[in-house]
Amino acid sequence: MNLAKLQEKLLAAARLDRPSEAVPYAFEQRIMARLARVAQESADLWTVWSRLLWRAAAPCLGLTVVLVGLAALSGALQGTPLTLGEGLETTVYAVLTEPAD
Amino acid sequence: MERNDEELVAAVRRGDTASFEALVRKYQPRIFATARRYARRESEVEDIVQEVFIKAYQKLDTFRGEAPFEHWLMRLAVRTCYDFLRVHQRNREHAFSELSEPEQDWLERFVQDPDQAPEDAAAARALVQRLLDMLSPKARLVITLLEIEERPVKEIAALTGWSVSLVKVRAFRARAEMRKCLQKLKREQYL
Numbered sequence: 001m002n003l004a005k006l007q008e009k010l011l012a013a014a015r016l017d018r019p020s021e022a023v024p025y026a027f028e029q030r031i032m033a034r035l036a037r038v039a040q041e042s043a044d045l046w047t048v049w050s051r052l053l054w055r056a057a058a059p060c061l062g063l064t065v066v067l068v069g070l071a072a073l074s075g076a077l078q079g080t081p082l083t084l085g086e087g088l089e090t091t092v093y094a095v096l097t098e099p100a101d
Numbered sequence: 102m103e104r105n106d107e108e109l110v111a112a113v114r115r116g117d118t119a120s121f122e123a124l125v126r127k128y129q130p131r132i133f134a135t136a137r138r139y140a141r142r143e144s145e146v147e148d149i150v151q152e153v154f155i156k157a158y159q160k161l162d163t164f165r166g167e168a169p170f171e172h173w174l175m176r177l178a179v180r181t182c183y184d185f186l187r188v189h190q191r192n193r194e195h196a197f198s199e200l201s202e203p204e205q206d207w208l209e210r211f212v213q214d215p216d217q218a219p220e221d222a223a224a225a226r227a228l229v230q231r232l233l234d235m236l237s238p239k240a241r242l243v244i245t246l247l248e249i250e251e252r253p254v255k256e257i258a259a260l261t262g263w264s265v266s267l268v269k270v271r272a273f274r275a276r277a278e279m280r281k282c283l284q285k286l287k288r289e290q291y292l
Contacts, residue, residue, distance in 0.1 A: 003283045005215050007276075010232060013225035014249045019137035021130035024147065028125040031154045035118065038155060 106170040186238035240275035
């Protein structure tokens with residue numbers, strides 16, 4: 001049995017069998033509709049993400065206010081320098097001054 | 102006046118999505134013909150074509166215009182078909198089980214006199230389809246492009262993204278794989 005010949009014969013059959021270029025009716029409209037959906041989905045992702053961020057902002061702000069309030073009540077803020085410059089200086093030199101204490 | 106591909110691509114990039122429809126309308130017959138080489142069911146063919154155009158739209162920014170748009174789109178189509186083959190590696194083992202009567206008749210005719218078995222017979226087309234279904238995705242792609250579509254090796258390299266030497270190596274292996282499949286046909290006593 002000549003397998004090489006059979007292979008050649010079958011490949012020749014495949015060469016003769018040209019696939020059709022037929023396109024289903026209004027296929028381009030289906031593509032355009034799908035593209036619009038894809039664009040909509042990606043836009044939706046941004047909308048969801050920004051909505052989540054806005055929702056997270058209010059609890060974060062509330063938590064900050066509560067912590068500041070608690071710190072003020074417990075006296076943690078007492079004894080802090082009055083000016084911003086003094087505060088910065090104290091913070092920067094804190095590491096250096098600590099061992100001496 | 103009809104706009105050329107470059108003008109249409111530029112318009113789509115500027116945000117005119119409707120211009121993409123003209124590109125789809127122009128190239129969909131070719132993409133359908135390409136997809137039908139690799140998928141049998143019409144629903145699968147439609148899915149492949151749809152994926153090609155969605156990818157083309159999403160990757161349009163990577164089209165630099167050095168080669169014609171058609172070449173760029175065909176590269177995308179061939180790679181999408183290759184991905185399809187890799188995902189749908191079905192029936193590779195059972196392709197030769199239960200040959201139809203016309204297919205068996207055609208093979209018998211070939212055994213008696215190879216020149217008498219007609220190449221344009223539906224049975225021969227069905228047999229070659231079975232044979233292609235048995236090949237690995239790489240082998241099927243290279244056999245289709247090189248042996249069936251008779252494209253030059255350089256063009257296949259450009260379409261697949263493989264180097265010229267890799268295409269040659271894969272073509273050699275694909276022919277060997279094909280012969281192995283035919284030997285299986287012989288073992289199953291159809292020949």
